[in-house]
Amino acid sequence: MRSLFYVLSSLAIMALAVWAYNENHKTQQSKAQVAELRREIRSLREAISVQRAEWAFLNRPDRLRDLAEVNFDRLKLMPITGAQFGRIDEIVYPLPEPEPAISDAIEVLGEIRHTAEDERP
Amino acid sequence: MIRIPLRPLPRVLQARAQGENPLHIERENLRLRHEQMRDQARRRAEWRLIFLAAFFFMGFALIGARMGLLAASPPHEAAAFQGEDIAAFRAEIQDRNGRILATNLVTNSLYAELRYMVDGARAAQELARILPEVDADRLAARLTDPNRRFVWIRARLSPEQVQAVHEIGEPGLLFGPREMRLYPNGHLAAHVLGGTSYGQQGVSAAEIIGTAGIEHRLDEQLRDPATADAPLRLSLDVTAQAIAAEVLDSGINMLGARAGSVIIMDAHSGEVVTMVSLPDFDPNNRPAPPTEGDPTDSPLFNHAVQGVYELGSVMKAFAVAQALELELVTTETMVDTRGPLRIGRHSINDFRNYGAQLSVSDVFVRSSNIGTARLAQQIGAERQREFLRSFGFLEPATIELAETARARPQFPDRWSEISSVTISYGHGLSTSPLQLAAGYATLVNGGTRVVPTMLRRTAHVPGERLISERTSATMRSLMRQVVTRGTASMAEVEGFAFGGKTGTADKPDARGGYARDRVIATFAGAFPMNDPRYVVVVTLDEPNETSSGEARRTAGWTVVPVAAEIVRRTAPLLGVRPQSNAESTAAIEAALRLR
Numbered sequence: 001m002r003s004l005f006y007v008l009s010s011l012a013i014m015a016l017a018v019w020a021y022n023e024n025h026k027t028q029q030s031k032a033q034v035a036e037l038r039r040e041i042r043s044l045r046e047a048i049s050v051q052r053a054e055w056a057f058l059n060r061p062d063r064l065r066d067l068a069e070v071n072f073d074r075l076k077l078m079p080i081t082g083a084q085f086g087r088i089d090e091i092v093y094p095l096p097e098p099e100p101a102i103s104d105a106i107e108v109l110g111e112i113r114h115t116a117e118d119e120r121p
Numbered sequence: 122m123i124r125i126p127l128r129p130l131p132r133v134l135q136a137r138a139q140g141e142n143p144l145h146i147e148r149e150n151l152r153l154r155h156e157q158m159r160d161q162a163r164r165r166a167e168w169r170l171i172f173l174a175a176f177f178f179m180g181f182a183l184i185g186a187r188m189g190l191l192a193a194s195p196p197h198e199a200a201a202f203q204g205e206d207i208a209a210f211r212a213e214i215q216d217r218n219g220r221i222l223a224t225n226l227v228t229n230s231l232y233a234e235l236r237y238m239v240d241g242a243r244a245a246q247e248l249a250r251i252l253p254e255v256d257a258d259r260l261a262a263r264l265t266d267p268n269r270r271f272v273w274i275r276a277r278l279s280p281e282q283v284q285a286v287h288e289i290g291e292p293g294l295l296f297g298p299r300e301m302r303l304y305p306n307g308h309l310a311a312h313v314l315g316g317t318s319y320g321q322q323g324v325s326a327a328e329i330i331g332t333a334g335i336e337h338r339l340d341e342q343l344r345d346p347a348t349a350d351a352p353l354r355l356s357l358d359v360t361a362q363a364i365a366a367e368v369l370d371s372g373i374n375m376l377g378a379r380a381g382s383v384i385i386m387d388a389h390s391g392e393v394v395t396m397v398s399l400p401d402f403d404p405n406n407r408p409a410p411p412t413e414g415d416p417t418d419s420p421l422f423n424h425a426v427q428g429v430y431e432l433g434s435v436m437k438a439f440a441v442a443q444a445l446e447l448e449l450v451t452t453e454t455m456v457d458t459r460g461p462l463r464i465g466r467h468s469i470n471d472f473r474n475y476g477a478q479l480s481v482s483d484v485f486v487r488s489s490n491i492g493t494a495r496l497a498q499q500i501g502a503e504r505q506r507e508f509l510r511s512f513g514f515l516e517p518a519t520i521e522l523a524e525t526a527r528a529r530p531q532f533p534d535r536w537s538e539i540s541s542v543t544i545s546y547g548h549g550l551s552t553s554p555l556q557l558a559a560g561y562a563t564l565v566n567g568g569t570r571v572v573p574t575m576l577r578r579t580a581h582v583p584g585e586r587l588i589s590e591r592t593s594a595t596m597r598s599l600m601r602q603v604v605t606r607g608t609a610s611m612a613e614v615e616g617f618a619f620g621g622k623t624g625t626a627d628k629p630d631a632r633g634g635y636a637r638d639r640v641i642a643t644f645a646g647a648f649p650m651n652d653p654r655y656v657v658v659v660t661l662d663e664p665n666e667t668s669s670g671e672a673r674r675t676a677g678w679t680v681v682p683v684a685a686e687i688v689r690r691t692a693p694l695l696g697v698r699p700q701s702n703a704e705s706t707a708a709i710e711a712a713l714r715l716r
Contacts, residue, residue, distance in 0.1 A: 020188070049224065049225065049226065050227075053224050056224065057303075057305040059220070060306045061360060061362075061364075062306075062367075079690055080693045081689055082615055082617055082693055082699035083615060083699075
């Protein structure tokens with residue numbers, strides 16, 4: 001009985017030791033992975049800031065102006081002025097669609113519904 | 122402990138009397154004593170074992186419990202290490218719409234550790250080939266100097282240069298990461314941003330410190346690691362700024378001016394949307410301040426803030442506004458304009474003869490010095506001084522730029538009658554275009570004080586009231602009339618009801634008098650005049666309009682067309698709705714009748 005207890009408890013301890021070792025190992029691995037990811041985040045952040053700077057550099061107003069001038073033939077971009085704005089009531093409504101010419105035969109599909117209103121005198 | 126004697130005398134005597142061997146008694150007692158000792162030792166050993174077992178068990182349980190707790194607790198990230206969150210150690214600067222004005226870039230610095238150096242002379246030769254400004258012989262001397270251990274070679278390298286230095290293959294040449302401040306828009310808003318330089322340098326990092334403009338004024342805030350992630354939002358609008366700079370530049374070239382400035386400011390909140398000063402510079406490569414010559418000739422000089430000038434007739438608006446505010450006159454009151462007006466030894470003349478009298482509105486619209494002088498005489502020196510003080514003309518502007526503190530307005534210590542009269546039409550009180558813009562904002566916005574700012578404001582609280590709504594409405598109408606029938610007829614901008622006041626001031630010359638052929642031409646105005654949203658101040662330093670064969674220097678011919686073009690181009694971009702002239706005129710007149 002006693003020896004069984006000893007054997008069981010030492011087995012339990014060994015099992016726990018193996019488990020603890022594994023956990024430790026996994027933790028170390030995760031830590032290394034986290035550090036690796038952090039390095040990656042940092043380098044990506046740096047890359048983003050470079051891209052942002054480049055975006056701002058490529059979008060600087062004098063470059064865009066020069067490009068608009070160089071490509072004037074294709075784009076025909078002019079400086080914006082107040083004359084280019086209009087009021088909503090200056091816009092003409094679309095003309096009504098011309099009604100279809102009446103032909104001899106009129107075909108209607110569907111049924112005519114009678115409602116209470118129709119039956120009112 | 123009481124020890125039982127091994128041979129107790131009574132028992133030995135008794136045993137002897139009974140004929141027993143007394144040695145037995147001794148043995149018996151010895152045995153008993155041994156048994157006692159054995160029991161004691163056993164108890165002690167047992168207790169030790171129990172103690173040890175309990176100790177181990179508790180240790181085991183403790184570790185187990187700790188592991189259990191760790192396993193059960195929710196996972197969380199360990200504390201961030203330096204440099205992970207903050208790619209930038211200095212906050213970005215953005216315009217009001219989030220476009221980048223200043224950001225950071227990581228580059229490399231180059232230094233040499235001489236203990237790793239293999240062939241210093243060759244390295245110096247190769248470096249001189251890559252970096253044109255390096256002197257090969259001097260660098261070779263430094264790289265082969267046995268007393269040195271460390272040599273800085275360059276603070277910033279481009280990626281191509283880094284590659285080229287790598288290809289030298291010299292192990293003693295090392296790179297350190299180096300943050301660099303980048304202004305992607307180049308010259309744009311250079312005076313607002315100012316510039317930066319390196320402070321303390323180490324191998325792995327260097328301090329960036331602001332040297333001018335907003336970079337210097339808000340240096341602490343920009344460097345604060347707690348807010349390094351949050352960009353600093355300025356009130357500037359990059360697009361409007363670029364257009365104003367472009368128009369002003371062509372104006373300066375066309376009119377042969379030395380310099381010029383533009384300010385566009387929100388008439389209610391004081392946010393500066395555009396601040397241009399030409400000539401300008403590239404903040405990425407800020408030139409050294411000039412050590413000789415006129416500092417105002419330097420491109421570093423911010424004419425909009427540091428340019429403290431006598432601005433001439435634009436100041437008449439304040440005299441007229443005060444006279445109206447004090448109800449000394451109405452716009453219809455006739456003022457004597459017979460010249461010359463003599464005060465003491467001085468005589469005051471008009472640009473041309475306006476006849477015997479003019480109404481107050483004509484004094485303003487046609488810009489009569491004598492008429493304004495008469496108004497100033499009615500107001501009196503003391504009241505005028507207090508009025509101008511309330512507008513902030515007697516102290517440096519409070520804007521977030523490093524240069525303002527040094528730009529003190531100039532005015533006479535003794536505010537005599539003659540200085541009061543000359544100040545009323547803009548001579549004797551020197552002020553900067555920025556302060557003028559803030560003053561005009563108050564005149565047109567309904568009369569509340571405006572404090573100019575470079576920072577974007579989200580909530581706007583109206584300032585202290587300086588003039589009444591009624592006076593403000595009258596001033597708006599008068600400024601509009603300057604354009605429709607007065608000295609600034611070229612300022613008509615279709616759809617935006619631009620109005621304002623011209624000013625042409627003779628520049629002081631070196632001898633203490635006024636130069637006859639050098640002027641500062643100013644236009645200060647606002648649009649749309651029926652409900653002003655933006656105040657515009659444009660100045661040109663020494664313009665000459667020569668298209669008609671003779672030189673014309675008055676503001677109406679020089680700065681006014683420039684200001685009008687700036688408004689024509691920027692107003693649609695600033696979100697001002699164009700409206701017909703009839704609409705805006707009706708609105709201006711309705712505001713006059715209201716009170």
